[in-house]
Amino acid sequence: MIVRTRVAPSPTGDPHVGTAYVALVNYCFAKQHGGRFLLRIEDTDRTRSTAASEAVILEALHWLGLAWDEGPDIGGPHGPYRQSERLEIYARYARELLENGAAFRCFCTPERLDAMRAEQIRNKRPPAYDGRCLPLTQEEIAANEAAGIPPVVRLRVPREGSVTIDDLLRGPIHFDWNNVDMQVLVKSDGWPTYHLANVVDDHLMEITHVMRGEEWLSSAPKHWLLYRAFGWQMPQIAHLPLLRNADKSKLSKRKNPTGILFYRRMGYLPEALANFLGLFSVPPLDGEEMMDLAAMVERFDLKHISLGGPVFDVKKLDWLNGRYLREKLDVKAFVERVRVWAGGEDVIDRIAALAQQRIERLSDLGPLCAFLFAGRVEITADQLRAGKLDDESLRKAFVLALAIFDALPEWEFDAIAAGVARIAEIVGAKVRDVVRPFYVAVTGSPQSLPLYDSMVLLGRDLVRERLRVALERLGGATGAETERWKKLLEADAAA
RNA sequence: GGCGCCAUAGUCUAUCGGUUAGGACGCGGCCCUUUCAAGGCUGAGAGACGGGUUCGACUCCCGUUGGCGCUACCA
Numbered sequence: 001m002i003v004r005t006r007v008a009p010s011p012t013g014d015p016h017v018g019t020a021y022v023a024l025v026n027y028c029f030a031k032q033h034g035g036r037f038l039l040r041i042e043d044t045d046r047t048r049s050t051a052a053s054e055a056v057i058l059e060a061l062h063w064l065g066l067a068w069d070e071g072p073d074i075g076g077p078h079g080p081y082r083q084s085e086r087l088e089i090y091a092r093y094a095r096e097l098l099e100n101g102a103a104f105r106c107f108c109t110p111e112r113l114d115a116m117r118a119e120q121i122r123n124k125r126p127p128a129y130d131g132r133c134l135p136l137t138q139e140e141i142a143a144n145e146a147a148g149i150p151p152v153v154r155l156r157v158p159r160e161g162s163v164t165i166d167d168l169l170r171g172p173i174h175f176d177w178n179n180v181d182m183q184v185l186v187k188s189d190g191w192p193t194y195h196l197a198n199v200v201d202d203h204l205m206e207i208t209h210v211m212r213g214e215e216w217l218s219s220a221p222k223h224w225l226l227y228r229a230f231g232w233q234m235p236q237i238a239h240l241p242l243l244r245n246a247d248k249s250k251l252s253k254r255k256n257p258t259g260i261l262f263y264r265r266m267g268y269l270p271e272a273l274a275n276f277l278g279l280f281s282v283p284p285l286d287g288e289e290m291m292d293l294a295a296m297v298e299r300f301d302l303k304h305i306s307l308g309g310p311v312f313d314v315k316k317l318d319w320l321n322g323r324y325l326r327e328k329l330d331v332k333a334f335v336e337r338v339r340v341w342a343g344g345e346d347v348i349d350r351i352a353a354l355a356q357q358r359i360e361r362l363s364d365l366g367p368l369c370a371f372l373f374a375g376r377v378e379i380t381a382d383q384l385r386a387g388k389l390d391d392e393s394l395r396k397a398f399v400l401a402l403a404i405f406d407a408l409p410e411w412e413f414d415a416i417a418a419g420v421a422r423i424a425e426i427v428g429a430k431v432r433d434v435v436r437p438f439y440v441a442v443t444g445s446p447q448s449l450p451l452y453d454s455m456v457l458l459g460r461d462l463v464r465e466r467l468r469v470a471l472e473r474l475g476g477a478t479g480a481e482t483e484r485w486k487k488l489l490e491a492d493a494a495a
Numbered sequence: 496g497g498c499g500c501c502a503u504a505g506u507c508u509a510u511c512g513g514u515u516a517g518g519a520c521g522c523g524g525c526c527c528u529u530u531c532a533a534g535g536c537u538g539a540g541a542g543a544c545g546g547g548u549u550c551g552a553c554u555c556c557c558g559u560u561g562g563c564g565c566u567a568c569c570a
Contacts, residue, residue, distance in 0.1 A: 126497040187568040316520040
């Protein structure tokens with residue numbers, strides 16, 4: 001039997017270092033066993049998935065050197081590798097589940113479900129589907145459908161008994177069925193949810209080993225039920241620990257840069273990042289922690305993955321990256337890396353065009369443009385506060401900026417400008433007053449190259465990080481504040 | 496709250512019942528050196544707690560505590 005593994009990211013945002021970690025593990029495992037590693041795009045969330053995100057994910061994983069043998073861009077014998085292109089397949093299997101009784105149609109409205117959960121929580125019961133549509137007769141189902149009520153398909157879960165999942169890393173794990181919810185498998189628009197699509201695809205793509213994030217552990221019983229209902233053998237399964245922030249919470253972009261491309265833009269080498277991530281699953285040989293992909297493939301061992309969620313320690317990454325920079329590159333190769341990192345001639349031209357109008361001596365160039373070649377920028381709260389906005393408006397502006405910029409489909413001048421205008425409107429200030437603190441946050445100075453151009457050149461990842469740091473300088477925003485201000489955004493969007 | 500996972504220094508880890516608990520990042524000191532890095536040497540620093548099992552527990556079992564995840568027509 002040939003080993004086949006996969007990484008299955010969802011194109012709903014920036015490629016996450018956690019995805020890189022999971023991909024690396026799957027890659028090493030497959031390659032070590034002479035198997036195949038595939039990439040599958042799980043874009044069954046129609047509202048959040050974007051083609052742009054998918055493209056960036058592919059780019060990021062390529063950059064890291066994790067080449068897949070089958071995938072949406074290169075095809076393969078088990079395609080298509082994009083779930084949105086496999087809808088007929090899921091529909092067919094959903095029908096099969098309906099026919100053999102492993103699943104049922106549910107006509108409950110979202111309002112009814114919300115009320116049900118609220119009631120359960122009020123009564124201190126765990127929220128779960130109550131089985132209302134379970135006993136529906138053929139006639140009732142037909143009547144509902146005739147009435148035009150779109151059904152969802154739910155997984156039928158036994159109300160008693162239990163199941164044991166064998167995790168490669170954790171051993172047998174016990175679940176009582178009465179703690180497993182009757183998940184939706186097919187949404188009312190006919191699209192599958194993760195659970196159905198994932199199981200169907202892993203089987204059809206002949207995946208032998210599923211190594212995924214720990215967040216999926218409690219879904220494993222549902223998947224077990226599906227494999228059984230189809231009469232398929234369940235792949236071997238392992239749940240990898242989640243990467244953490246310094247405070248041990250799940251790595252999140254509120255507290256850290258989490259995008260793979262942020263690290264590229266910051267000037268980390270892909271081999272260093274991959275090496276760093278590999279340290280969580282590959283034991284160093286004779287104390288030497290530096291190793292390339294080939295060495296990691298050779299020495300990889302599931303048994304060496306420690307289950308405590310590792311903190312993403314940027315300091316150690318810095319050290320490793322420094323070693324790659326000075327030990328693995330001769331001056332020529334180093335310069336070439338710098339060239340690629342800086343963006344090449346084209347970028348230099350664009351920067352020069354902006355700077356030319358603003359200098360009196362060529363030697364002014366360095367100080368004026370330095371922020372474009374820096375990672376973070378030194379700023380103080382006082383510099384941020386120098387304008388007309390009060391503290392709350394200031395923090396609000398940064399929270400809104402973070403949210404708006406994250407949501408932009410394309411990172412380009414007009415979209416950024418429109419975003420800033422929106423912020424000014426919501427905060428109730430003039431654009432010029434809102435823009436000033438952004439200058440400080442992004443360029444490190446109140447007068448600099450034009451803001452929007454600078455932001456385009458800097459890239460979304462670096463801008464986000466600088467805004468995040470600025471917000472932090474101002475004392476940050478509480479969860480409640482963030483939520484409240486984002487609501488303003490929704491209200492504004494609705495208006 | 497319910498269910499599940501996890502638990503060696505600040506951080507990443509080694510140890511698979513018997514070790515002075517090893518290494519790395521970070522931190523301190525010393526050396527090298529025109530400065531700073533880099534490099535070399537070196538120092539401080541760990542088995543969450545309580546019960547068992549055992550001749551002997553970091554290692555096995557139970558409990559406590561703590562952290563994390565899930566608890567959606569998101570993945």
